[in-house]
Amino acid sequence: MSEHHxxxxxxxxxxxxxxxxxxxxxxxQLLPLLGQETLFQSTVKRLENLFPPERxxxxxxxxxxxxxxxxxxxxxxxxxxxxxxxxxxxSVVGLAAKVLQRRDPNAGMAILPSDHFIRNxxxxxxxxxxxxxxxxxxxxxxxxITPTMPSxxxxxxxxxxxxxxxxxxxxxxVKSFKEKPDEQTAQQLLRMGDHSWNSGMFIWxxxxxxxxxxxxxxxxxxxxxxxGAAWGTPGQNEAIEKNWPSLKNVTVDYGIMEKAERVAVLPxxxxxxxxxxxWSSLFEVLLPDMNGNIATNAGLHLAHETHNxxxxxxxxxxxxxxxxxxxxVIVDTGDVLxxxxxxxxxxxxDVVEHLKKHRQETYL
Amino acid sequence: MSEHHxxxxxxxxxxxxxxxxxxxxxxxQLLPLLGQETLFQSTVKRLENLFPPERxxxxxxxxxxxxxxxxxxxxxxxxxxxxxxxxxxxSVVGLAAKVLQRRDPNAGMAILPSDHFIRNxxxxxxxxxxxxxxxxxxxxxxxxITPTMPSxxxxxxxxxxxxxxxxxxxxxxVKSFKEKPDEQTAQQLLRMGDHSWNSGMFIWxxxxxxxxxxxxxxxxxxxxxxxGAAWGTPGQNEAIEKNWPSLKNVTVDYGIMEKAERVAVLPxxxxxxxxxxxWSSLFEVLLPDMNGNIATNAGLHLAHETHNxxxxxxxxxxxxxxxxxxxxVIVDTGDVLxxxxxxxxxxxxDVVEHLKKHRQETYL
Numbered sequence: 001m002s003e004h005h006x007x008x009x010x011x012x013x014x015x016x017x018x019x020x021x022x023x024x025x026x027x028x029q030l031l032p033l034l035g036q037e038t039l040f041q042s043t044v045k046r047l048e049n050l051f052p053p054e055r056x057x058x059x060x061x062x063x064x065x066x067x068x069x070x071x072x073x074x075x076x077x078x079x080x081x082x083x084x085x086x087x088x089x090x091s092v093v094g095l096a097a098k099v100l101q102r103r104d105p106n107a108g109m110a111i112l113p114s115d116h117f118i119r120n121x122x123x124x125x126x127x128x129x130x131x132x133x134x135x136x137x138x139x140x141x142x143x144x145i146t147p148t149m150p151s152x153x154x155x156x157x158x159x160x161x162x163x164x165x166x167x168x169x170x171x172x173x174v175k176s177f178k179e180k181p182d183e184q185t186a187q188q189l190l191r192m193g194d195h196s197w198n199s200g201m202f203i204w205x206x207x208x209x210x211x212x213x214x215x216x217x218x219x220x221x222x223x224x225x226x227x228g229a230a231w232g233t234p235g236q237n238e239a240i241e242k243n244w245p246s247l248k249n250v251t252v253d254y255g256i257m258e259k260a261e262r263v264a265v266l267p268x269x270x271x272x273x274x275x276x277x278x279w280s281s282l283f284e285v286l287l288p289d290m291n292g293n294i295a296t297n298a299g300l301h302l303a304h305e306t307h308n309x310x311x312x313x314x315x316x317x318x319x320x321x322x323x324x325x326x327x328x329v330i331v332d333t334g335d336v337l338x339x340x341x342x343x344x345x346x347x348x349x350d351v352v353e354h355l356k357k358h359r360q361e362t363y364l
Numbered sequence: 365m366s367e368h369h370x371x372x373x374x375x376x377x378x379x380x381x382x383x384x385x386x387x388x389x390x391x392x393q394l395l396p397l398l399g400q401e402t403l404f405q406s407t408v409k410r411l412e413n414l415f416p417p418e419r420x421x422x423x424x425x426x427x428x429x430x431x432x433x434x435x436x437x438x439x440x441x442x443x444x445x446x447x448x449x450x451x452x453x454x455s456v457v458g459l460a461a462k463v464l465q466r467r468d469p470n471a472g473m474a475i476l477p478s479d480h481f482i483r484n485x486x487x488x489x490x491x492x493x494x495x496x497x498x499x500x501x502x503x504x505x506x507x508x509i510t511p512t513m514p515s516x517x518x519x520x521x522x523x524x525x526x527x528x529x530x531x532x533x534x535x536x537x538v539k540s541f542k543e544k545p546d547e548q549t550a551q552q553l554l555r556m557g558d559h560s561w562n563s564g565m566f567i568w569x570x571x572x573x574x575x576x577x578x579x580x581x582x583x584x585x586x587x588x589x590x591x592g593a594a595w596g597t598p599g600q601n602e603a604i605e606k607n608w609p610s611l612k613n614v615t616v617d618y619g620i621m622e623k624a625e626r627v628a629v630l631p632x633x634x635x636x637x638x639x640x641x642x643w644s645s646l647f648e649v650l651l652p653d654m655n656g657n658i659a660t661n662a663g664l665h666l667a668h669e670t671h672n673x674x675x676x677x678x679x680x681x682x683x684x685x686x687x688x689x690x691x692x693v694i695v696d697t698g699d700v701l702x703x704x705x706x707x708x709x710x711x712x713x714d715v716v717e718h719l720k721k722h723r724q725e726t727y728l
Contacts, residue, residue, distance in 0.1 A: 319384075
């Protein structure tokens with residue numbers, strides 16, 4: 001990887017779909033969901049031998065930064081960019097690009113979510129290298145994930161004609177971005193064969209994305225210019241405090257990518273990617289035993305006529321006994337027990353909404 | 365009830381079918397399974413206004429006696445008969461009869477398990493009075509339970525011809541006792557219409573049962589004579605220590621009742637009886653909500669698309685959330701979590717066997 005290439009790990013969010021393990025104070029990326037490492041640690045580790053720690057940036061919020069610095073002490077402290085307040089990924093991506101551009105006018109950057117799983121790390125490395133190659137031609141590049149089912153949980157990217165030129169990996173112009181579809185539409189998109197899932201992984205040169213921001217979100221561009229000029233000077237905090245709060249809260253996908261012209265996609269099959277977006281996704285990520293069962297972070301699990309069932313013990317060492325249980329997710333934290341049919345795991349967020357409405361703060 | 369009538373509560377056993385709540389040290393009858401009261405306390409309370417506490421005896425083992433005395437302080441201490449070692453109900457019933465006969469040569473006694481549930485207490489009182497009436501005619505009387513389903517969990521009693529004479533309640537000679545049947549046989553017995561479940565509730569005069577013991581189990585009879593003669597004297601303990609250990613371990617049902625001649629049955633319908641013999645039986649005993657769910661001894665239960673599901677919280681105040689759960693039993697003690705399809709609740713005892721075999725003593 002060129003010395004001008006940087007990784008930017010995005011780690012601000014919360015999310016409720018892995019409740020009761022993920023909580024307001026304990027977001028998904030900071031949890032050892034898949035075993036010993038947290039998702040954030042796995043994300044950092046996945047960059048080993050590709051980026052030296054000095055070229056890995058982490059964008060996060062104040063409340064998470066301390067824990068992250070403990071989980072990944074190899075990343076230099078000055079590489080943590082603290083998002084003053086949540087203003088959507090467009091602002092955050094812009095800030096990271098601005099900071100990187102000041103540091104290295106030739107900077108290229110890979111935007112990577114902190115809370116995803118990728119089984120095939122070698123292919124991931126290969127794809128990133130291929131994507132940077134395309135990005136050097138002033139493209140905004142996105143990694144698409146070849147769908148394995150008609151998921152309604154992801155946005156989709158439709159590819160257009162192949163890019164001219166010789167690249168390491170097939171790359172296409174993006175024809176359109178599509179929001180999360182309903183079941184029927186998802187099946188249609190799958191049949192069309194030219195749609196990928198939007199993974200939220202983007203690769204571009206800092207100056208390419210900043211130019212696009214100037215064009216499409218001039219107010220953000222202006223604010224970034226002021227903040228960028230003050231960055232690293234005594235006026236930095238004042239510049240942020242004055243200009244950040246008024247920014248529009250918008251994602252980079254819909255704020256920038258949808259209307260940009262030079263957008264390319266690498267449709268990646270075989271990555272073994274998952275956004276670990278619900279309890280049911282753990283069946284894709286962890287390796288079930290011969291009965292389809294998974295016990296993780298649990299004490300002893302005694303499975304009696306039990307199939308396709310996940311027991312997530314939250315680190316407690318209690319004995320979990322299941323008898324005649326099929327297709328269930330059992331999550332056991334100290335204060336909450338969740339028993340959920342796997343195909344209804346997305347309803348966990350409704351439960352969290354219910355708890356919010358009834359002010360059951362201790363469980364949030 | 366005549367002043368010669370006594371209740372004898374049998375409370376020695378253990379049982380594993382309500383694991384993980386019932387444990388070696390915490391047998392079923394001493395647990396508040398159905399709410400505030402323990403099954404033992406409910407059994408005592410059920411005798412209110414029928415027997416004064418002085419005429420209630422409790423036969424139990426040393427390890428349970430202390431807890432029982434605390435749970436039912438109204439029963440005089442001398443009414444606790446301590447079974448020196450488990451030697452089956454025949455021996456225990458014989459000992460109780462012997463002790464009662466010495467106290468009151470005209471004693472009649474009702475043998476009552478300590479761990480059953482009866483919804484209709486008024487009818488229970490009525491039936492006991494009717495049974496004592498029959499017992500005064502030198503019959504060994506048993507309360508049969510009119511079956512409500514082809515259960516394979518109980519022994520069955522076949523009734524013969526009605527007893528001659530005028531009684532408060534229909535009473536029949538017993539034709540035969542049958543061991544727990546298989547499913548097909550149980551359905552057949554139900555169709556025959558002349559079979560009751562064996563509830564383990566017996567009513568007789570002390571001298572009737574002692575006479576039958578002399579006849580059918582002469583060794584037990586002889587031992588009881590020695591122990592009885594020494595009872596209340598300084599030689600009591602020596603008499604027990606010498607004669608008890610060699611007794612045959614046999615139940616009163618099969619050791620005495622099967623071969624006795626003057627055995628009668630009152631087939632009781634509508635008692636709302638349950639032996640609380642497995643987690644699934646709690647659906648008969650407790651009152652489910654409109655979705656068929658029961659939460660007992662639990663903190664908050666949030667039921668989302670959940671039906672016919674029991675949450676037994678073991679007194680913890682944790683939040684239990686169920687989503688898309690049907691026909692399940694969820695039992696949550698401090699150290700064990702059991703999730704079990706209701707119709708497989710009887711397999712809990714297999715799990716306990718497994719734990720025994722693997723020496724997981726802490727969970728037994």
